Amino acid sequence: MSFTKILEYILFIALILLTLFNFYSLTVGRKKKKRGETDFRKILANLENKTFEEMKKNHLDFGEKHGYINDSGQGIFLAFDQKKKMLGITILEEFYLIPYDEVLSCEVKNDTLPKDKITNIRVELETKDSQISFAFGKKVWKEKSHLGTFLLSDAKEFCAFVTSHCIPGQKG
Template sequence: MSATTIFQYILLIALILFTAFNFYAFTVGKKKKQQATNNYQQTLKALEQQAYEAMQERKIHFDQKQGYINDLNEGILITFDHANHLVGITLKDAFYLFGFSDFLGVKQTYDTLENGKLTNIAVEIETKDSVITLLFGTKEWKRNSYLGKFLLSDSQELCTLLERECKSAASTN
């Protein structure tokens, strides 16, 4: 056998292994994505049930909702009752309710470590009575990683949503 023939066999084996790895990654990745989607839906469904029970207790009606998930796979459900100018925040172990007029501000916070990674990605909501902190990222994330960008984007989206809904209602009163 010549060196060219040996090289061709090695290349063929490498291509077969590469194809097998890609096929495996594709099928496993698809299953993991489906599992993550199912977990997200189950988490938000449980939070929606909690929000519904709180709504029934207080005789209010949430007409808008937005769900988020953090890096611990815990959900955050933001609900709005535009008729009564109320915001409800449902977490696994807590429920917060405040009026649009009690809303003072919201900001995204995070810590930057020496290695440039981000941690403690959170949203702080300031009301007349308290400060509510919602954790989005507890682990270390590179700013440009897929999950790092996702957590920063979601937490900023929540800030924008609260500002828009609460401030626009206050300006119409």
């Protein structure tokens, strides 16, 4: 056998292995994506149901709702009652009902680490009575990574909604 024939067989086997690997990752990737979407919907549906119960109990009408998932797989559900000027925020075990006029500020904060990494991405909501913190990212992420920028943009969007609804004269 000549060297070129051996090289052809090696390349042929490498292409077969690469094709099999791509096919495997494609099918497994789709399954993981579907499972992730199902989990996302389930988490937000549970939070929405909890919010709906609180809405009925407090005679509110949350017409505008937004859901978020952090990097720990926990949800944050944000809802607004425009008529009664109330803000509802639901997390795993808590429900916060805050009148619009009690919201003083909403800020996105994170801890910066060396090599352009960030951690502890959070929203700090200051009211007249307290300061509440909502975790959007607890793990370490590169600031420009896909998930790092996604978590930061979700946190900024959360604050933009709160600010535009609750703080007069500001649009987020």
